[in-house]
Amino acid sequence: MIPVKGYSGQKVAVLGLGRSGLTTARALRAGGAEPVCWDDNPAARETAEGEGFVCADLRRQGAFEGVSALIVSPGIPHLYPEPNPVVAAAIEAGVPVDNDIGLFFRSFAGPEWDEFDTAPRVVAVTGSNGKSTTAALIHHILTESGRPSQLAGNIGRGVLDIEPGADGSVVVLELSSYQTELARALTPDIAVFTNLSPDHLDRHGGMGGYFAAKRRLFAEGGPDRAVIGVDEKEGAFLAGQMSEGAADDRVIRVSVTRKLTGPGWQVFARKGFLSEYRKGRQAGSIDLRPIKGLPGAHNHQNACAAYAACRALGLAPKAIEAALHSYPGLPHRSQIIAEAGGVTYVNDSKATNVDSAIKALSAFKRVRWICGGLEKEGGLAALNDAVGEVIKAYVIGREAAAFAMQLKVEAEVCTTMAAAVERAVAEAQEGETVLLAPAAASFDQYDSFERRGEDFVAEVTRRLAE
Structure with a gap:
């Protein structure tokens, strides 16, 4: 578990007591905070009370007096199509609204990191399609290569439920737009944007709001490296915003529709072959066609994004290729x-x-x-x-x-x-x-x-x- 920092001795409200909400309450308590919990579902409140948490109706008048923050589960709307009444009340009372992702980023690092040879890293993956496969694939490649890795967020474990960072370890997070749009801290070391297509538009007030929610992962924290799919106009725009020029290799552009050229860092797949180019020279190549766990161009895009992220972490092309061949695929995804x-x-x-x-x-x-x-x-x-x-x-x-x-x-x-x-x-x-x-x-x-x-x-x- 990652104890939440910054709220010791303070009351923090938690709205929604599903997997992420209950874990958040535990992590707040572990960090010395006093969680005040609410869920409209009586069974969820009963479970929380069984663990010794105080449940209080956050819809009542004056519920936010003395409360330092409201932590909201991702499925609860805070703006569109209509804000949840509890969220609206917190905003009216001037209480900051956050989620477990924001708490994770403010709490993950610790003083013990000063003793590590290699500081833990965080890779965060977002996008419309392929983010689960990309995140799972990065985790698989790291594990097969002997790097300690944990998979969390919208896949695997809740972000606050993972183990503290170890020397040289990597946390791979899959983040949905529901998670990125509200987090008050977003500071991954490597951020990955797979692609963008219309989804959840009612929650984000349209396509522009949806893209803005994804873009926050890059704009808020300024990752050391950004892996960005550029086959849609939004991705190309984002890559341009993150880059200081054509040769800026802090941005790794990814495509499955064309060969990418230029002096920067590119990873692309054409006719089933993945190619990596850096500073105008080819640095790696993989035949993706025989890999059963990654069928089709959409999975080749996922492979390119995962390859780019792992290369940014220092893994060799041959090690990545060997791990791709043993990837079993995810349930319900091709x-x-x-x-x-x-x-x-x-x-x-x-x-x-x-x-x-x-x-x-x-x-x-x-x-x-x-x-x-x-x-x-x-x-x-x-x-x-x-x-x-x-x-x-x-x-x-x-x-x-x-x-x-x-x-x-x-x-x-x-x-x-x-x-x-x-x-x-x-x-x-x-x-x-x-x-x-x-x-x-x-x-x-x-x-x-x-x-x-x-x-x-x-x-x-x-x-x-x-």
Whole structure:
């Protein structure tokens, strides 16, 4: 655990008592603060009280008298579409609002670091798509290379639940826009921006607010090195803002759409080959095509970003290449779950928006596509430019018929996962891929994309066993 610094003897309010909220309360208490907790869910309050925490209704008049700060869990809105009433009350009372990420960055370093040969480093990864895979891949490469590493944030453990930094250790954080937009301290050693596509726009008041939330990771803390995907205009703009000139190698530009040139530091992938150039000369090359855990151009982008971050940490290209080949992939992200009768079954339940579904579709040939769910802003029109390899779509979700009508490909309304898998398995031929890439949120039928993916895996397993 990372004891929170700066609040010893002070009351600190904690709103939201899920995984991150309860961990935050423990870390505050470990640092000498007096947490005052609240969650609208009585069961969550009961759990906190069982650990000896004081729970008090932060919605009541005068709740913030004598409170030094309010720490908010990431799922709770503080501005758009409407601020949570407790957050609004804290702001009105002049109480600073922060989250566990901000507490981590202000508390992680300690005086014992003066005795280390190599100070601990923090790598923080954000972006719309691929940040989980990129963060997990960096962690995997470090571990395989013998560097002590911890994976935390939006993946793995909560940031305040990890072990204190050790000599030469690295903490790899995946950070969502919900986490970066509110943290009062953001000071990673290396910051990674994968890409940007529309998502969570209601929470951020539009695309500009969404990009601004991501940009804070770079603008607030000024990382020693910035790894930035430049295939979208926002990434190219961010790289330009962070750089002092074309030869400034504090910025490592990443692309999977073109060869990058110039005197700076670039990592790009073309036709399945990763290349690193520095000061106009090639410094490394890896054939990504045989790596099963990283199929498709979107995963090649993740590999480029992870490679760049690890190179910035001093790892050799050969060590990174060896670790890439042993990477198993993450559940629900282009996860090959079965191969039977010449048919490959792939679970990409994490493809919860149109852009991520397009990337999943582009990674495979001759696709029988299971899609549908709670449609997000922006519609599905962009999908129709990416369905060239789709033989047939099998549409799930409560609004499956309306979803199917927007697709310019043969589509069967199945509604349930069981029906979709049954039909896809029955019709799939040798050399084809049955792909779950919903292009939509799961909440019309499931409580998470993980649960949706698990249902897909269970149905495929059941059908193949028959």
